[in-house]
Amino acid sequence: MxxxxxxxxxxxxxxxxxxxxxxxxxxxxxxxxxxxxxxxxxxCGGAIPPRAIRDFDIPQHLLKCRVNMATMISPTNKRVDMPIDGGYVGMVDxxxxxxxxxxxxxxxxxxxxxxxxxxxxxxxxxxxxxxxxxxxxxxxxxxxxxxxxxxxxxxxxxxxxxxxxxxxPMVFAYHEIVETPAENQNRCEIYYRGTLSPDFYAWVFPHGPTMSVGVGSAHKGFSLRGAVADLRAETDLGPLKTIRGEGAPIPLKxxxxxxxxxxxxxxxxxxxxxxxxxxxxxxxxxxxxxxxxxxxxxxxxxxxxxxxxxxxxxxxxxxxxxFWVLGLLQRFFYSSDRARESFVKICLDPDVQRLTWESYMNKEYPKRNFVAQMRIFFKDVAHLLRLA
CATH class of the missing domain: 3.50.50.60 (FAD/NAD(P)-binding domain)
Structure with a gap:
């Protein structure tokens, strides 16, 4: 040889x-x-942050749309908008x-x-x-x-x-790529509700002319396809043409x-x-x-x-x-609808929104804003103890 x-x-x-x-x-x-x-x-929802686009030379033509807003939706259907000030998240197919x-x-x-x-x-x-x-x-x-x-x-x-x-440990995910009712949608919707996912979340992510409608869960026997069908019916996406459906496990550690x-x-x-x-x-x-x-x-x-x-x-x-911080967040706030309700409520906080997007967009845990981080910590504890 x-x-x-x-x-x-x-x-x-x-x-x-x-x-x-x-x-x-x-x-x-x-x-x-x-x-x-x-x-x-x-x-996959297809989200890539600006740092990925910069570090790995991702051409703009691959971005189906540029998301500048995430809407968090609680079990009681309360909606919290989290705008991205001065930036965007790219969405790819x-x-x-x-x-x-x-x-x-x-x-x-x-x-x-x-x-x-x-x-x-x-x-x-x-x-x-x-x-x-x-x-x-x-x-x-x-x-x-x-x-x-x-x-x-x-x-x-x-x-x-x-x-x-x-x-x-794994979460099993399933999504359907469907035709979008209107192009240029720039908002992700994330649903925190036990009926859609007992331990994770469901989503509607725009991809320009299409969108990803999906759900994840680690619970064996939970119907991912059924949850996606329910979400599509609830959001009036049911009648839209389904281009393809895909499922696979996703590791979380x-x-x-x-x-x-x-x-x-x-x-x-x-x-x-x-x-x-x-x-x-x-x-x-x-x-x-x-x-x-x-x-x-x-x-x-x-x-x-x-x-x-x-x-x-x-x-x-x-x-x-x-990864450690996010693991704690999932463990405590995805455990019940009461906890999910508190989690979405926390997302109203300006400190939470600013530090969330700062860490997501740049892929660095913020080392500054110590006072803001401490405020978030005590607010989280208050929500967990039902004091807020």
């Missing part, structure tokens, strides 16, 4: 994490294969967005391979990635030095190679370990990098792919496989605190 037959890195999964990792490594001059099975679209990222990776030099990942083995110092090409049951093999597993929440790479990868200390590192949903409470994952997937690529580049340069651990270390240093 000649050196020309080996890849430096095989990336399994062509979503935002995998495509970004493949592009970054290819631009760095590495020989990269991007293995992805064709035709899968993840159910994952069908188009993910393919753009894969094409960009290929244009940067990555080799696209269409097929379904099967397993990993080792032979003569090489790591072998086995997969079945599209419309075939016969396995083929890619030889490589390193593997990035970016194959989603139920990552087969992770479950084979990373202890504990099968234990990450980063894994304690992302690498096997040898030749595999995870990224994106496979690593559990979806924000609790909000379910936001696109920015964190893009970032996770970049950090995995950087870790692999360090291993290829130095030969030190311990560098694979840098991906998680760097991610948690910058975003671990936000």
């Amino acid at each position: 000649s050196a020309q037959d080996r890849y430096d890195v095989v990336v399994v999964g062509g979503g935002p994490a995998g495509a970004t990792a493949a592009q970054d490594l290819a631009k760095a001059g590495r020989k990269v294969a991007l293995l992805d099975k064709a035709g899968r679209i993840k159910p 994952r069908l188009e967005f993910d393919e753009f990222l894969r094409v960009r990776a290929a244009e940067s030099g990555a080799t696209r391979v269409t097929g379904t990942f099967s397993r990993i083995t080792r032979e003569n110092g090489d790591t072998l990635v086995h997969y079945c090409p599209k419309d075939s049951v016969a396995e083929e093999t890619l030889r490589t030095k390193l593997v990035i597993g970016a194959d989603g929440a139920l990552s087969k790479v992770g479950r084979q190679e990373i202890p504990g990868a099968e234990k990450v 980063p894994l304690k370990r992302w690498d096997n200390g040898r030749d595999v590192v995870l990224a994106g949903d496979a690593a559990g990098t979806v924000a609790p409470a909000s379910g936001e994952g696109i920015y964190y997937a893009l970032l996770g792919g970049r950090l995995a690529a950087e870790a692999c580049e360090e291993v290829l340069k130095t030969g030190d496989v311990k560098a694979l651990g840098l991906a998680r270390k760097r991610f948690m240093k910058d975003h671990g605190r936000v």
Whole structure:
């Protein structure tokens, strides 16, 4: 087997994490294969903050609309508007967005391979990635030095190679893409109500000529499709044409370990990098792919496989605190309709609105405004104790 037959890195999964990792490594001059099975679209509201657009060169033509308002809707149907002063959140359609990222990776030099990942083995110092090409049951093999597993929440790479990868908590999401009754809608609607989701939320997100109507829940047996049908009926979206429906699990906690200390590192949903409470994952997937690529580049340069651990270390240093705070928020405020009612009421507070958008738009937990943060903390406690 000649050196020309080996890849430096095989990336399994062509979503935002995998495509970004493949592009970054290819631009760095590495020989990269991007293995992805064709035709899968993840159910996703499609929101990307300004920092993602800046950091990952997302072209404006991919933005189906620019949202400048989120409306939070309580169990008793109280509506709280949270305007974005001087900014916007971009909304993308994952069908188009993910393919753009894969094409960009290929244009940067990555080799696209269409097929379904099967397993990993080792032979003569090489790591072998086995997969079945599209419309075939016969396995083929890619030889490589390193593997990035970016194959989603139920990552087969992770479950084979990373202890504990099968234990990450999940929310199951389902949405329908429907024709929008009026273009240029710039408002997201988020419904906090136990009948629509006993432990998460439901949403209506604009995508220009279409919209995403969806719901998430970790409760087994809860009818996601039924909840979406109820939401569509309630919002007069029921008669609109359904373009497609999609469902998938979404992880809500980063894994304690992302690498096997040898030749595999995870990224994106496979690593559990979806924000609790909000379910936001696109920015964190893009970032996770970049950090995995950087870790692999360090291993290829130095030969030190311990560098694979840098991906998680760097991610948690910058975003671990936000994930912890959001995890507490979901635990306490999504537990009952009474708590959800308090949560939506809290969103009326100007301090809450300002700090929420500041952290979301810039992907940094605000280090300033300490007084405002303390006011929010005591207000939250008052709501939890039914004092407000």
